[in-house]
Each structure stands twice: as C-alpha cells, then as structure tokens.
Amino acid sequence: MHPYPFSYHRPASIDEALTMLIDLGDDAKILAGGHSLLPVMKLRLAQPKHLIDITGLSDLRGVRLEGETVHIGALTTHRQIETDAILASSAGLLPEIAHRVGDQQVRNRGAIGGTLAHADPAADYPAGVLALDAEVVSRGPNGERTIPIASFFTGLLTTALEPNEILTEIRFPAFGASTGYRYEKLANPASGYAIVGVAAVLTVDADGAVTHARIGITGAGDVAYRPRAVEDALVGTRPSDESVKSAAKSAVDDIDLLSDVHAPADYRARVTRNMVSRAVLTAYKRTTAIS
Ligand SMILES: Cc1cc2nc3c(=O)[nH]c(=O)nc-3n(C[C@H](O)[C@H](O)[C@H](O)COP(=O)(O)OP(=O)(O)OC[C@H]3O[C@@H](n4cnc5c(N)ncnc54)[C@H](O)[C@@H]3O)c2cc1C
Incomplete structure (x- = not known):
C-alpha cells in the first residue's frame, strides 16, 4: 500500500x-x-x-567518550554501534545487542535514536539502555533537556519525548573493570524482533560479590522495564545457578504480560525467567574480578 x-x-x-x-x-x-x-x-x-x-545532520551521528561518560548520537546506526571500537572497550553490551537487531540491511540503515523514539515493545535496545541506566538528551522549543531512562518509556509506542522535540543523544557511564554484561534474545523467526530480550549488567567487588545489578527486559510487556526485585536479590551475593534461578522467579511479577500468536503470556513468563537467569549468570562470569 x-x-x-x-x-x-x-x-x-x-x-x-x-x-x-x-x-x-x-x-x-x-x-x-x-x-x-x-x-x-x-x-x-x-x-x-x-x-x-534528519539523516544529513552529521552532528547527530557517532560515538564519543568524554571522561567516563559514553555519548551516542541519535543517528548512529545499529551497524556503527555493532562495530564501534569505543563501545567495544567501554560498554560491550550495546554492540552485543546491535548484532542481534534485524539483518544487515536493517542494521545499516536503522538508528538508535529512531528505535528509542519509536518505543516498539519488541525492540532490542530498550532492554540495553535500561540496564545501562542511560539518559536520553533531547532538544525542543525550550532548549535541551535530559530524561532519565527510567521515565522515558511511558507506554506502548509512547515515550516522554514531546512531539516538538528531537532526540539528540543517549549517554551513560562507561563500564568499570569489574563489570560484566550479557544480552539474551529469543527472536521471532519471521520478523527478527524480540519475543523476549534480557540485558544484564553486573558489577562485583574484589571478593566477587555483586555491588550493582541492573537488568532490562523487552518484549515481555508493552513497555520495557527493570525487574527491581531480581536486582535487589542479587546485590551482596556471589551468584550461583540456584540463587539466580530463585531470584529470577520474580522477573515478571506485577507485569501485564503480552500474549499473542507468537507467545502466549504463560510461555513468555517462563522464557523471561529463564533468560534472566542465563543473562545474569553470563554477565557474572564475564566480570573481570572473578574470571
Ligand atoms: C525488517 C525489519 C526488521 C527489524 N528487526 C528489528 C529487530 O530485530 N530488533 C529491533 O530492535 N528493531 C528491529 N527493526 C527496527 C529497526 O531497528 C529500526 O531501525 C528502528 O525501529 C527505528 O529506527 P529508524 O532509524 O529506522 O527510525 P524511523 O523509522 O525513521 O523513525 C521511527 C520513529 O522515531 C521517530 N524519530 C526517529 N528519530 C528521531 C529523533 N532523533 N528524535 C525524535 N524522534 C525521532 C520518527 O519520527 C518515528 O516516529 C526492524 C526493522 C525492519 C524493517
């Protein structure tokens, strides 16, 4: 049409x-x-x-590291994120996510700003930017403002952006030495979008105990979210298969799960809990303090 x-x-x-x-x-x-x-x-x-x-606006494209903060321009494509050297060394989660977005053609053309502004419940990056505790920067009639990612996704295909605002960049702290990450995705075999996607970022102390745990989940409900109860249960522990499985039980608590022809709600719940476990355990194994 x-x-x-x-x-x-x-x-x-x-x-x-x-x-x-x-x-x-x-x-x-x-x-x-x-x-x-x-x-x-x-x-x-x-x-x-x-x-x-806006594709001609080169100021909106590219990745840079300023001090300990990573800045990604809104027009930076999935392919650029997948292959960027700064991200590879300072926030490997996003290249890992970008690699799983669509196919090569989609990755060559689609941009992170468009994905976040569109807020598709099956998109991949929302899980990642939640786990990175990112901020979204926008410009509008009243100048520039910064929106914490926790208040950015407000509903199905809806964000805190005003219709007369342009998303200009995403920024977040670079990973420290004791941080591990993982993106797990169950892709819809037809569209490639996430039936469920889970991003995990863990930081540990010198004894391998978790000091920070951030998990972002996309695809399970109509808005990407952080399962705070799971995160809280991990902090202070040295995660094991059993303890992570137990913590992950609350991954979909209080979530109005999507249910469709691809995945009914009870299946999505099981998949989400399993993927949270897998993402957390891999992130933990990747923390340099214990590897
Ligand atoms: C075949 C196919 C497979 C795909 N598979 C996946 C997948 O597996 N995972 C996934 O996450 N995504 C997938 N996508 C979506 C893809 O990631 C797109 O890149 C993304 O959804 C939108 O980015 P875009 O740059 O194309 O934005 P556009 O389509 O140009 O814009 C999307 C929306 O955002 C608004 N917008 C864009 N940029 C800005 C800005 N800077 N400020 C304010 N508003 C803005 C636009 O007005 C529009 O409303 C797929 C798409 C296709 C066609």
Missing part, C-alpha cells in the same frame, strides 16, 4: 530541523532510518503531512 501524500524536508542543521518541527506542529514527523516510520506510513497507521529528514 502507498502512504498518504506528504511533503519532504531536509534541514541543514539541528536548529533548522527544530524550527521546522515547531512550525509544522503535529503534522510533521522526524525521519531517521525510516525502518519503522515508513512501514507504518505504508500501512496508513501514521499519516504525517510532512517528513523532516
């Missing part, structure tokens, strides 16, 4: 893009990789009258 007619705009700067977005109001949409927006336009589920193509 063809989309409804729209006008195409290609701003030369972030300021120009913002001015267009503010002037054109609710009739306008940002176009990044187009891998989520164009399909919904072709299905006529979205009917923007104006597309503001």
Whole structure:
C-alpha cells in the first residue's frame, strides 16, 4: 500500500530541523532510518503531512567518550554501534545487542535514536539502555533537556519525548573493570524482533560479590522495564545457578504480560525467567574480578 501524500524536508542543521518541527506542529514527523516510520506510513497507521529528514545532520551521528561518560548520537546506526571500537572497550553490551537487531540491511540503515523514539515493545535496545541506566538528551522549543531512562518509556509506542522535540543523544557511564554484561534474545523467526530480550549488567567487588545489578527486559510487556526485585536479590551475593534461578522467579511479577500468536503470556513468563537467569549468570562470569 502507498502512504498518504506528504511533503519532504531536509534541514541543514539541528536548529533548522527544530524550527521546522515547531512550525509544522503535529503534522510533521522526524525521519531517521525510516525502518519503522515508513512501514507504518505504508500501512496508513501514521499519516504525517510532512517528513523532516534528519539523516544529513552529521552532528547527530557517532560515538564519543568524554571522561567516563559514553555519548551516542541519535543517528548512529545499529551497524556503527555493532562495530564501534569505543563501545567495544567501554560498554560491550550495546554492540552485543546491535548484532542481534534485524539483518544487515536493517542494521545499516536503522538508528538508535529512531528505535528509542519509536518505543516498539519488541525492540532490542530498550532492554540495553535500561540496564545501562542511560539518559536520553533531547532538544525542543525550550532548549535541551535530559530524561532519565527510567521515565522515558511511558507506554506502548509512547515515550516522554514531546512531539516538538528531537532526540539528540543517549549517554551513560562507561563500564568499570569489574563489570560484566550479557544480552539474551529469543527472536521471532519471521520478523527478527524480540519475543523476549534480557540485558544484564553486573558489577562485583574484589571478593566477587555483586555491588550493582541492573537488568532490562523487552518484549515481555508493552513497555520495557527493570525487574527491581531480581536486582535487589542479587546485590551482596556471589551468584550461583540456584540463587539466580530463585531470584529470577520474580522477573515478571506485577507485569501485564503480552500474549499473542507468537507467545502466549504463560510461555513468555517462563522464557523471561529463564533468560534472566542465563543473562545474569553470563554477565557474572564475564566480570573481570572473578574470571
Ligand atoms: C525488517 C525489519 C526488521 C527489524 N528487526 C528489528 C529487530 O530485530 N530488533 C529491533 O530492535 N528493531 C528491529 N527493526 C527496527 C529497526 O531497528 C529500526 O531501525 C528502528 O525501529 C527505528 O529506527 P529508524 O532509524 O529506522 O527510525 P524511523 O523509522 O525513521 O523513525 C521511527 C520513529 O522515531 C521517530 N524519530 C526517529 N528519530 C528521531 C529523533 N532523533 N528524535 C525524535 N524522534 C525521532 C520518527 O519520527 C518515528 O516516529 C526492524 C526493522 C525492519 C524493517
């Protein structure tokens, strides 16, 4: 199906893009990789009258390390994240996630900012940015603001971004030496999206006891989330198969689980608990203090 007619705009700067977005109001949409927006336009589920193509704005692309903070521009593609040297050495979780997103064509074109702004419940990065305790930076009519990731995903396909804001970057602390990570994904064999995806980041002390545990879960409910009870149960312990399995039992507590033709809710619950266990145990084994 063809989309409804729209006008195409290609701003030369972030300021120009913002001015267009503010002037054109609710009739306008940002176009990044187009891998989520164009399909919904072709299905006529979205009917923007104006597309503001930001792909020429090189300021929004790339990874940099400033002090101990990693910054990723909104237009950085999945492929760039998968292969980036800074991320490989300072936050290996994201390349591991990017490697599991779609196929090569999707990874070459799709961008992290578009994925986060779209907030698909089956997308991969939401699990990762929760486990990284990231911040999202946006620009709008009132200037720049920083949104903690814990309050960014507000519902199905909905975020804390205002319609007249542009997501400019994601940032988070680089991993320390005693940190291990893992992304586990059960992919839908047809679409490649996550039926369930679990990201885990653990930090340990010199004795191998967990000092910080952060877990992000995507695909299980309509919004990615952190299972705080599981994280709390891990802190202070030296995880074993049994203790992690026990902690992971509460991974879907109080979650309104998705249920569809691919995975009914009780199956998603079992898969999520198992994947939390696997992700945590692998992350723990990867912490340099015990390896
Ligand atoms: C065949 C296929 C398989 C896929 N498989 C997976 C998968 O396995 N896992 C996965 O996670 N994803 C998957 N995707 C989605 C892919 O990761 C897309 O890259 C992503 O969903 C959207 O990124 P995009 O850059 O294409 O954004 P777009 O489609 O251009 O935009 C998506 C939405 O975000 C908004 N937006 C984009 N950038 C900004 C910004 N900077 N500020 C404000 N709003 C913005 C747009 O207005 C639009 O509403 C798949 C897509 C396809 C087509």
